[in-house]
Amino acid sequence: MKKNYKMVVSYDGSRYKGWQRLKDQDLTVQGKLQEVLDKLEGAFVDVTGSGRTDAGVHALSQVANFHLSADMTPKEIHEYLNRYLPDDIAVISVEEASERFHARFNALNKTYRYTIRTSPILDVFKRKYEYQYVDHELDLEKMRKAADYLTGTHDFMSFCGNNHIKKSTERTLYSIDITRDNDLVIIDFTGNGFLQNMVRILTGTLIEVGAGLRDADSMPELLDMKKRAEAGFMAPAKGLTLLKVVYPEES
Amino acid sequence: MKKNYKMVVSYDGSRYKGWQRLKDQDLTVQGKLQEVLDKLEGAFVDVTGSGRTDAGVHALSQVANFHLSADMTPKEIHEYLNRYLPDDIAVISVEEASERFHARFNALNKTYRYTIRTSPILDVFKRKYEYQYVDHELDLEKMRKAADYLTGTHDFMSFCGNNHIKKSTERTLYSIDITRDNDLVIIDFTGNGFLQNMVRILTGTLIEVGAGLRDADSMPELLDMKKRAEAGFMAPAKGLTLLKVVYPEES
Numbered sequence: 001m002k003k004n005y006k007m008v009v010s011y012d013g014s015r016y017k018g019w020q021r022l023k024d025q026d027l028t029v030q031g032k033l034q035e036v037l038d039k040l041e042g043a044f045v046d047v048t049g050s051g052r053t054d055a056g057v058h059a060l061s062q063v064a065n066f067h068l069s070a071d072m073t074p075k076e077i078h079e080y081l082n083r084y085l086p087d088d089i090a091v092i093s094v095e096e097a098s099e100r101f102h103a104r105f106n107a108l109n110k111t112y113r114y115t116i117r118t119s120p121i122l123d124v125f126k127r128k129y130e131y132q133y134v135d136h137e138l139d140l141e142k143m144r145k146a147a148d149y150l151t152g153t154h155d156f157m158s159f160c161g162n163n164h165i166k167k168s169t170e171r172t173l174y175s176i177d178i179t180r181d182n183d184l185v186i187i188d189f190t191g192n193g194f195l196q197n198m199v200r201i202l203t204g205t206l207i208e209v210g211a212g213l214r215d216a217d218s219m220p221e222l223l224d225m226k227k228r229a230e231a232g233f234m235a236p237a238k239g240l241t242l243l244k245v246v247y248p249e250e251s
Numbered sequence: 252m253k254k255n256y257k258m259v260v261s262y263d264g265s266r267y268k269g270w271q272r273l274k275d276q277d278l279t280v281q282g283k284l285q286e287v288l289d290k291l292e293g294a295f296v297d298v299t300g301s302g303r304t305d306a307g308v309h310a311l312s313q314v315a316n317f318h319l320s321a322d323m324t325p326k327e328i329h330e331y332l333n334r335y336l337p338d339d340i341a342v343i344s345v346e347e348a349s350e351r352f353h354a355r356f357n358a359l360n361k362t363y364r365y366t367i368r369t370s371p372i373l374d375v376f377k378r379k380y381e382y383q384y385v386d387h388e389l390d391l392e393k394m395r396k397a398a399d400y401l402t403g404t405h406d407f408m409s410f411c412g413n414n415h416i417k418k419s420t421e422r423t424l425y426s427i428d429i430t431r432d433n434d435l436v437i438i439d440f441t442g443n444g445f446l447q448n449m450v451r452i453l454t455g456t457l458i459e460v461g462a463g464l465r466d467a468d469s470m471p472e473l474l475d476m477k478k479r480a481e482a483g484f485m486a487p488a489k490g491l492t493l494l495k496v497v498y499p500e501e502s
Contacts, residue, residue, distance in 0.1 A: 012375045058376070082371065090373045120333065122341045124263045125309070125380060 002067040005074065006097035007081075009033065009062050012088040014128050014238065018055040019062065029053075029089060033064065036084045040077070041070050050107045050245040054197060056237030058129060061092065063245040065103040103245075109174060111190045111243040114203040114235060119183035130184070131239030136211035138185055140178055143210040147176035147187075149219035150202065157226035159205070161197025161234065169195055169226075178206070185210075188243070197234055205232030253318040256325065257348040258332075260284065260313050263339040265379050265489065269306040270313065280304075280340060284315065287335045291328070292321050301358045301496040305448060307488030309380060312343065314496040316354040354496075360425060362441045362494040365454045365486060370434035381435070382490030389436055389461035391429055397460040398427035398438075400470035401453065408477035410456070412448025412485065420446055420477075429457070436461075439494070448485055456483030 009029070017026040030047050037045035049064045068077070078094040085091065117123065117130045118138060150173060157169040173191040180186075187206065189199050205222070208214040214232065222230055260280070268277040281298050288296035300315045319328070329345040336342065351357075368374065368381045369389060401424060408420040424442040431437075438457065440450050456473070459465040465483065473481055 010375050012378075079371070082373075087373055087378050088375050090375050092372055120330070121343055122333075122338055124261050124339050124341045125377075127263075127338050129376060 002069045004065055004067050004097045004099055004101055005077065005094055006063065006065050006101055006103070007078075007094045008092040009059065009064060010090045010092055011059050011062065012128065013053060013056050013058045015088065016055065018057065019049050019051075019053040019059075029059075029062075030064075032085060032089055033066075033081070036081055037066060037068070039084065040072070040080050041068055048103045050103045050110065051194070052196075053242055054200070054237050054240070057240045057242065058238075059242040061244045062242050063103050063107070063247070065097055065101055101247075106247050107193075108246045108248060109190055109192050110194065110245045111188055112194065112199045113241050113243045114187045114189070114199060115239050115241070116185040116187070116203075116207065116235075117183055118185055128238055129241065131236050133207060136213070138207065138210035139212065140180060140185065140210065142212070142216050143178050143185075143187075143206045145216035146206055146209040146219050147178060149216070150223070151176055154223050155226060156195055156198055156223070158222050158228060158231045159198045159201040160195040160228060161201065162195070163228060165195070171195065171198070176202075176206075199240055200235045200237065201228070201231050201233075203235040203239070207235065208232040253320045255316055255318050255348045255350055255352055256328065256345055257314065257316050257352055257354070258329075258345045259343040260310065260315060261341045261343055262310050262313065263379065264304060264307050264309040266339065267306065269308065270300050270302075270304040270310075280310075280313075281315075283336060283340055284317075284332070287332055288317060288319070290335065291323075291331055292319055299354045301354045301361065302445070303447075304493055305451070305488050305491070308491045308493065309489075310493040312495045313493055314354050314358070314498070316348055316352055352498075357498050358444075359497045359499060360441055360443050361445065361496045362439055363445065363450045364492050364494045365438045365440070365450060366490050366492070367436040367438070367454075367458065367486075368434055369436055379489055380492065382487050384458060387462035387464070389458065390463065391431060391436065391461065393463070393467050394429050394436075394438075394457045394461040396467035397457055397470050398429060400467070401474070402427055405474050406477060407446055407449055407474070409473050409479060409482045410449045410452040411446040411479060412452065413446070414479060416446070422446065422449070427453075427457075450491060451486045451488065452479070452482050452484075454486040454490070458486065459483040 011029050019029050033047045047064050047066045074094045081091045115130045117132045153172040155170050171193050175190045177188040209216050262280050270280050284298045298315050298317045325345045332342045366381045368383045404423040406421050422444050426441045428439040460467050
């Protein structure tokens with residue numbers, strides 16, 4: 001009888017082609033986790049993440065589930081994983097989950113953080129987790145005004161990196177919080193789901209608004225256009241981190 | 252007429268053979284800085300650091316000085332350096348210094364920080380700047396007692412990685428501060444100078460005391476022995492960061 005496990009995993013995405021295995025030879029976080037779990041189980045183990053993250057994107061707390069028949073405690077599975085995983089992937093916790101728990105279908109909301117360094121001098125210790133933007137000063141009031149238009153339930157087609165998407169591009173953004181911390185501008189996006197590249201295109205667009213290159217009041221029109229080319233640049237992957245995934249109490 | 256400049260520089264030492272150029276082909280922080288300044292000056296520029304850091308050791312604020320005849324403002328030199336340096340070296344400031352300023356001879360004291368992670372789960376974002384120690388729990392009271400014996404002016408030959416040293420091995424440690432911050436144990440060493448590998452051997456010895464493998468009261472005897480082999484293991488370079496270098500007001 002297989003048991004279902006929920007794990008929380010942290011990763012430095014710098015050298016990965018993202019969370020999900022596309023081609024077998026791709027180096028992915030999911031692929032690395034499966035590799036170790038396959039060895040533990042002695043058979044193929046399917047690891048289901050709460051969602052994909054793009055190549056180069058990091059996670060503080062990604063959530064995934066997987067089924068095992070191996071007779072091991074969650075603590076033993078946890079230790080086994082961290083023993084064999086490379087040091088840029090760390091499993092934070094492993095616990096047994098209900099049979100119905102599904103990391104993607106059950107996710108209520110997710111929070112992504114985009115970190116922008118606005119000073120010319122890099123922090124060498126955080127350089128792989130921040131995007132440096134010094135072309136213009138950023139006006140946070142303008143960015144917050146644009147963020148207000150973007151919050152809520154909208155068709156985010158203009159902010160989708162996949163032009164050939166067939167499924168619905170409607171998503172709900174519960175909040176976009178923009179704060180300054182010394183030389184950093186930090187944008188936290190919480191929503192019920194995110195399209196491919198969506199957070200990075202939203203960030204690029206908000207940066208353009210903050211830089212005075214685009215009007216905050218143009219956001220409703222931009223949403224209506226449903227054209228990726230009309231939105232801002234795609235901010236680099238390295239500034240983006242999946243902060244957390246929230247599930248209902250019972251799962 | 253050449254001018255003398257003082258610079259503060261931060262680096263992730265992970266891929267460097269330390270601060271100082273030993274062989275020409277070595278990748279060093281000093282070598283990288285000289286390379287860029289040579290290009291700026293169109294001639295060889297000697298960069299003098301406050302002291303060497305070992306291979307793999309980091310710096311938040313290393314200080315160095317150099318002489319240039321190039322007709323540029325400190326701001327222009329600063330920008331030039333950061334434009335051409337790799338992203339694991341960042342110059343924090345450049346200012347004109349008095350003709351007599353010498354980064355090594357004038358340094359009053361230096362502070363090094365050693366960071367130990369005591370939990371089994373790595374912080375993937377800081378893994379290159381922390382040393383994970385989980386073999387035993389660390390008793391900070393014991394470590395602080397040992398640190399008290401080590402503070403002050405002593406012959407630190409037992410804590411010197413260079414057995415063939417000809418010069419004096421007497422140094423003054425002004426303070427060793429040991430603090431806990433959640434899963435981290437942080438040790439800050441402030442002294443008037445440090446022998447080769449000294450902070451790392453002090454750290455390894457303090458860890459052994461904290462782990463109960465060595466008696467805090469054995470420190471005076473250990474100092475008296477003047478034998479490297481009697482001291483503790485050398486803690487890995489990656490956990491060590493040069494935090495700051497202090498100079499007299501006028502320099």
